[in-house]
Amino acid sequence: MNDATTSLLTEHFSYTPLSLIDDIINSINNLIYQAISSLESGLLATPPERLGFGHSSNGSTIPDTDEDGNIIYPEAKLEIENGLHQLETLLEANVDKAFDKFEIYVLRNILTVPEDLLSWVRLKHYEGLSFEASLDMPTPETIHAQRKKLLETRKLNRFLKDECAQNAAVISQLKSILSTVESAKTSDTTDESKTIPAKPLDLSFLTSSSAARQLRVGVDAGTNPKHAPLTTNTTFILSQLPALQATLEQLRPKLASLPNSVDNMETKSKRDERKEYIESRIRLHLERAGQLAMGDDSNPVVAGRRIDISEAHALEKVANLLTQEHKSS
Incomplete structure (x- = not known):
């Protein structure tokens, strides 16, 4: 019995042929065990005297008795158990030998399909199916190509999901900018704070x-x-x-x-810009103090007292601080 026949019969019966034979053998073994159990119960219930057990009648020894006054035969139970074990072993050996022949006969002559008819057997659920190889049948190369496409598609899908998440984060940030509402806390006379919503960002x-x-x-x-x-x-x-x-x-x-003159020109232009800024701040300070500048912007003439060198240095320091603040802002 080959694998093709076993597969066909298994698909037809919905169980393997060996499982059927095993069930039959297990049923016979259960019958043997039941017979041995019944025989053991009957022998143990039979008085030992009826089974041929007895004591010597010379009167030299007194046999042991149970509570009811019946004579006890310890060797009777031991001999019954040994005999039943031998009987069970003998029956199991005979059953195994007989059913080995039964298994071979059934598998070779009953649960089998001749090899010349194997390809002609068609089960009912196979009706209308064609087992001939079609032209569009997938090959290992096409399957590998499809698997590669699937991997690339999954990779692209993962990349698009990441990009979608990034875009969603950017959109959320932009929406938060457009709909930002700032809160300002003000204290009243009772030191209680109130939240005043500001206008949306315009x-x-x-x-x-x-x-x-x-x-x-x-x-x-x-x-x-x-x-x-x-x-x-x-x-x-x-x-x-x-x-x-x-x-x-x-x-x-x-x-x-380019030559280094470009750097010098840039440095010179920065110095001129800084000088003009300082002069403009000085003119503004003098105007606020009531000492207006007279003349054009290129050659300013300042009316008033003569400025001491220490005052000039102090003004220059103030201008430097203002310049730094202007650049930082």
Whole structure:
């Protein structure tokens, strides 16, 4: 009996042929155990005298008795158990030998399908099915390609989910900026704090300011083709960024190759700017003090007393502090 026959019969019966034979053998063994158990109960209930057990009648010994006065035969129970064990072993050996022959006979002659008929047997649930190989049958190569596509699809899906999460975070931050409500705590006479909600952040200057109107930014196009919405201008600016970056990369080496005079010019321009800023702050201070500056901006003439060198140094320190504060802001 080969594997093909076993598979066919198992699919037909819904159980293996060996399981049927095992059930028959187990049933016979159960019958043997029941017979041995009944025989043991009958022998133990039979008086030992009827089974041939007895004491010597010479009167030299007195036999032991139980509570009812019956003579006890200790060797009777031991001999019955040994005999039943031998009987059980003999029956099991005979059953095993007989049913080994039974198993071989059934598997070879009853629960079997001839090999020449095996390919012709068609079960009922196989009706209408074709077992011939089709042209579109998957091959190991196609299966590997599909598996690779599946892995790439999962990778892309994971990447898109991450990007979606990032975009959601950015959108949430932008919405929080647009709908930010600040709270200011003020104390009254009873030292109780009250929360006063502030107005939402106004970003209308991006589209409705004079500069935005002048640049035609943020207004609807309508019938005027010269007007462009904010998104169009932003898209155009983003499209020009690569070209600006490329130009910047080209200019950086040329800027590094220029002579040091450029640095000197930059340093000189910074000094002139700082000097003009200090002079403007001095003029403002003098105007507030009532000592107005006279003359043009290039050669200011200050009316008033002569400034001491220490006052000039103090004013210069104040100007430096103001300059630092201006730069930090």
